[in-house]
Amino acid sequence: MTKQIILETHNISKYFHEPLTVQVLKDINVSINKGEFVSIVGKSGCGKSTLLYILSTMDTDFEGELFIDQMSMKGKSEAELARVRNEQIGFVFQFHYLLNEFSVLKNVMLPGLKLNKYTKEEVEHRAIEKLKILGIEHLALKSANHISGGEKQRVAIARALINDPNIIMGDEPTGNLDKKNGELVFHIFEELTKEFNQTLLMVTHDEGFAKRTDRVIEMEDGKIINIDQYT
Amino acid sequence: MYKLIASVSKSLLLARWKQTLVAAIGVTFSITMFITLLSFMAGLNDLLDGLIINHTAHVRLYKEIKPAQKQPINQSQQYKQDYNFVSSIKPKRERLEIQNNAAILKALQNDDRVLGIAPKLTAQIFYNVGAIDLTGVINGIDIEEENRLFFFNENVTEGNYLDLKNIPNSIILGKGVAQKMLANMGDVIRVTTSKGERVQLKVVGFFELGLQDVDNVQSYASIATTQKLLGVSNNYITDIQVKLKNIEIAPQLAKEYQQLFEVDAIDIQTANSQFETGSSIRTLISYTVGITLLIVAGFGIYNILNMMIYEKMDAIAILKATGFSGSDVHHIFITIALSIGIFGGLLGLIFGLGLSSIIDQIPFNTAALPTVKTYPINYNPKFYFIGIVFSIITTYLAGYLPSRKASKIDPVIIIRGK
Ligand SMILES: Nc1ncnc2c1ncn2[C@@H]1O[C@H](COP(=O)(O)OP(=O)(O)OP(=O)(O)O)[C@@H](O)[C@H]1O
Ligand SMILES: [Mg+2]
Numbered sequence: 001m002t003k004q005i006i007l008e009t010h011n012i013s014k015y016f017h018e019p020l021t022v023q024v025l026k027d028i029n030v031s032i033n034k035g036e037f038v039s040i041v042g043k044s045g046c047g048k049s050t051l052l053y054i055l056s057t058m059d060t061d062f063e064g065e066l067f068i069d070q071m072s073m074k075g076k077s078e079a080e081l082a083r084v085r086n087e088q089i090g091f092v093f094q095f096h097y098l099l100n101e102f103s104v105l106k107n108v109m110l111p112g113l114k115l116n117k118y119t120k121e122e123v124e125h126r127a128i129e130k131l132k133i134l135g136i137e138h139l140a141l142k143s144a145n146h147i148s149g150g151e152k153q154r155v156a157i158a159r160a161l162i163n164d165p166n167i168i169m170g171d172e173p174t175g176n177l178d179k180k181n182g183e184l185v186f187h188i189f190e191e192l193t194k195e196f197n198q199t200l201l202m203v204t205h206d207e208g209f210a211k212r213t214d215r216v217i218e219m220e221d222g223k224i225i226n227i228d229q230y231t
Numbered sequence: 232m233y234k235l236i237a238s239v240s241k242s243l244l245l246a247r248w249k250q251t252l253v254a255a256i257g258v259t260f261s262i263t264m265f266i267t268l269l270s271f272m273a274g275l276n277d278l279l280d281g282l283i284i285n286h287t288a289h290v291r292l293y294k295e296i297k298p299a300q301k302q303p304i305n306q307s308q309q310y311k312q313d314y315n316f317v318s319s320i321k322p323k324r325e326r327l328e329i330q331n332n333a334a335i336l337k338a339l340q341n342d343d344r345v346l347g348i349a350p351k352l353t354a355q356i357f358y359n360v361g362a363i364d365l366t367g368v369i370n371g372i373d374i375e376e377e378n379r380l381f382f383f384n385e386n387v388t389e390g391n392y393l394d395l396k397n398i399p400n401s402i403i404l405g406k407g408v409a410q411k412m413l414a415n416m417g418d419v420i421r422v423t424t425s426k427g428e429r430v431q432l433k434v435v436g437f438f439e440l441g442l443q444d445v446d447n448v449q450s451y452a453s454i455a456t457t458q459k460l461l462g463v464s465n466n467y468i469t470d471i472q473v474k475l476k477n478i479e480i481a482p483q484l485a486k487e488y489q490q491l492f493e494v495d496a497i498d499i500q501t502a503n504s505q506f507e508t509g510s511s512i513r514t515l516i517s518y519t520v521g522i523t524l525l526i527v528a529g530f531g532i533y534n535i536l537n538m539m540i541y542e543k544m545d546a547i548a549i550l551k552a553t554g555f556s557g558s559d560v561h562h563i564f565i566t567i568a569l570s571i572g573i574f575g576g577l578l579g580l581i582f583g584l585g586l587s588s589i590i591d592q593i594p595f596n597t598a599a600l601p602t603v604k605t606y607p608i609n610y611n612p613k614f615y616f617i618g619i620v621f622s623i624i625t626t627y628l629a630g631y632l633p634s635r636k637a638s639k640i641d642p643v644i645i646i647r648g649k
Binding site: 056159 | 232235246549550551552553555556557558642643646
């Protein structure tokens with residue numbers, strides 16, 4: 001089976017100009033294959049989040065080139081990039097970013113409704129399927145701000161899954177959870193790669209979790225210093 | 232796609248329903264005032280216009296005694312090339328009569344721009360009160376036509392206007408005249424004509440136009456009575472009042488008739504230009520006040536949307552991170568602004584209707600306006616249409632900048648800021 005590259009970068013560099021011009025990313029070259037579970041580790045401030053924002057197309061102010069599913073993101077308009085995020089990328093943040101005005105179910109459905117590929121009923125059905133995978137379908141009709149942190153993070157994962165994205169990115173998705181919930185969420189990620197061949201890219205501070213991923217990208221001072229293949 | 236945006240807008244709106252309500256109330260208040268003010272002002276305009284327009288000829292043909300415009304010397308071929316100076320020109324001795332009026336009346340009757348015509352005859356007289364004579368004017372009118380075209384009966388406050396026709400030598404006195412003469416219904420009064428003849432007339436009614444100048448001087452009688460009073464033949468008339476189908480063409484028709492019939496003609500617009508100005512200024516004031524109120528409401532919406540966007544930064548960041556574009560976010564907030572505008576505006580229309588119908592019930596009795604019993608209100612649907620359009624436009628403009636700001640929010644900054 002030939003490996004299908006989902007995400008690839010060519011010499012990505014990033015500068016911040018305030019207060020002084022500093023280079024926070026230096027010639028980053030990575031490529032991630034379909035079905036891989038990749039983690040990014042490194043000291044605080046080494047540029048992990050910055051890289052993730054670029055890879056997720058939210059930050060477009062960088063040098064170099066980004067390919068998602070073999071397609072260059074260069075010169076794409078804001079609306080086109082939004083479409084790419086909607087269709088191909090799922091994002092899970094450290095802090096559970098849910099829309100408090102909506103129910104759990106509606107939170108999961110929103111990106112699906114935005115994609116407009118399925119009818120509302122189908123999207124709802126799919127959302128319930130995703131909630132089932134994460135074991136929280138009983139929370140579907142609850143208001144998003146009436147559930148626990150661990151539950152919120154699982155809802156966020158369900159939301160990331162709704163459009164069957166090519167890749168799910170997480171910025172320390174377990175960072176704000178206790179040991180037990182962190183383990184639970186990490187376990188879900190492992191399941192997703194194993195059972196659904198889901199591609200995952202995750203920034204983590206937890207050595208233990210990193211070791212359990214297919215590949216660890218180690219960063220220091222804006223550079224990739226090591227790519228370990230554990231398996 | 233729009234359904235999704237609408238549903239997101241709705242949720243954001245309902246999550247902050249108190250603020251939203253305050254914003255909507257601002258719009259409601261201004262639209263209510265706008266509608267009420269315009270309806271009331273327009274009612275007032277109608278009333279004042281009605282005072283004049285309904286009771287006045289659109290074109291009045293008359294004969295003015297003035298020096299001839301063409302002097303004989305100018306007609307002469309011999310002196311045509313020269314400048315001829317003629318000094319001390321005096322008017323020729325002639326009567327106020329419109330000559331050949333039968334032909335003019337006939338021509339007017341056949342003109343299909345004309346709704347109707349009422350001939351009239353005015354006579355200077357003196358009302359005799361004991362030893363004192365009060366100057367006055369008697370209008371000899373074609374009672375039925377005068378009523379059909381100029382709503383004569385509306386100003387007859389006492390008595391039946393038809394008695395003028397049915398009772399010979401009868402008169403309807405102006406209210407002011409009647410008061411000065413202490414005349415009651417059925418009394419017989421005496422008047423002196425300009426030629427010195429004394430005539431007795433029976434009072435069959437009173438009229439009140441609401442204009443002191445008129446009510447203190449004028450009276451009405453039939454044409455025949457007036458002709459008898461003046462001792463003139465039965466085809467003597469001094470005025471022809473023309474009512475047109477379209478009042479707008481009055482100035483142009485006045486000119487046309489002036490040339491065609493060789494009489495003087497004045498149109499209603501020229502005769503009453505001061506009323507036109509009053510009306511348009513009242514309208515202008517209402518619009519200005521209404522729009523000012525709306526602008527204030529607009530600032531309210533602007534503030535509330537800005538606040539909402541500030542509070543909803545996180546939500547906007549999530550929406551963007553999960554694939555909503557800047558323009559989607561823009562549409563969401565514009566939808567919120569417009570919903571406030573439409574909801575507040577519609578409520579304003581209802582309250583405006585309510586408030587104006589309440590005003591419509593408030594008694595308004597003034598001696599000057601005998602036919603008016605309550606404050607005048609004009610329920611023109613145009614005001615309601617303008618009201619809702621204005622509220623939508625203002626809220627759109629008020630929502631535009633905040634929405635643009637929301638659409639430009641960089642999710643990375645928000646997510647990092649956590
Ligand atoms: N908006 C900004 N302007 C200037 N410098 C910034 C800005 N955002 C981040 N930086 C700097 O860029 C560097 C990389 O930040 P980044 O958030 O990517 O680090 P990180 O690896 O994710 O750290 P952590 O593990 O603590 O989350 C840091 O030195 C940070 O101070
Ligand atoms: Mg970080």
